[in-house]
Amino acid sequence: MDVASRPTALVTGASAGIGEALARVVAAHGFDLVLAARREDRLRALARELTERFQVDARVLVADLADPTAPARIFEKCRAGGRRVDLLVNNAGYGLAGGFLDATWEEHARFIQVMMTSAAELTWRFLPSMIEHRYGRIINVASLAGLVPGSAGHTLYAASKAFLIKLSESVALENRRHGVHVTALCPGFTHTEFHDVSGTRDLVSHLPAWMWMDAERVAREGYDAVMRGQIVYVPGRANRTIALFIRLLPQALMMSIARRQGRRFRKVAP
């Protein structure tokens, strides 16, 4: 693809895990990239790798999405650099382990800002130019946790992922006629730094191998899903089977399963 015709993707949380893997997949498909996160050294190393491997233009944008001014600044920097974003990946995220009252409200407020508000605002800011150009792709990295019943020790995390799924559904239905596809990507347990950051590695290390996926596969399947216009996508056969059971089983039974599973891999168990 020549430079003039190359589309651009903005990936948040591109310094590790699923975001880093998505950046590689997107670059392999010929997108130029804007890579956003807090760790500049990691972003610069990835930008160098993508430029060399795929001959794309990869730029680094250091941003803390807990800062309420970050989405507007990201948007302005993309615009000032002449970047029209064709593919937006709202991926940055983390977990707050423990019960609802174990964190301060300031910690919860930062969490809500990163996990929900920033994703909604970036979508709102970048959507008009996608509509204008009759092409846009948005991947909101949600989670299987947004589809299963909430469990103890998972309060705002599961809620934030359910929010992303509902946001994706509505924005997708509103904008499909404008050539914009929106996908809520709902991975299950994925090998990344996520559980080290949230301090839950010990709890999840006993889970069987079939419950885990590689970030690379999640990213490949997520990219394919948004390109074909699938609105909610659960990567991996095992995760899809879990999602199917959730739809079929009575709620009381699901809550009792959630209670038992919660004891296995959350910091707070009923």
Ligand SMILES: NC(=O)c1ccc[n+]([C@@H]2O[C@H](COP(=O)([O-])OP(=O)(O)OC[C@H]3O[C@@H](n4cnc5c(N)ncnc54)[C@H](OP(=O)(O)O)[C@@H]3O)[C@@H](O)[C@H]2O)c1
């Ligand atoms: N791993 C799983 O089992 C799993 C399952 C389902 C869904 N997910 C979701 O997948 C997404 C990616 O997580 P991951 O598993 O790839 O975890 P990860 O390896 O820990 O990567 C998280 C990414 O988010 C960025 N990030 C975190 N807080 C940020 C902030 N305040 N501002 C900007 N960037 C921030 C991190 O960058 P910096 O630290 O450099 O800022 C990093 O690039 C998350 O939304 C997560 O909820 C993960």
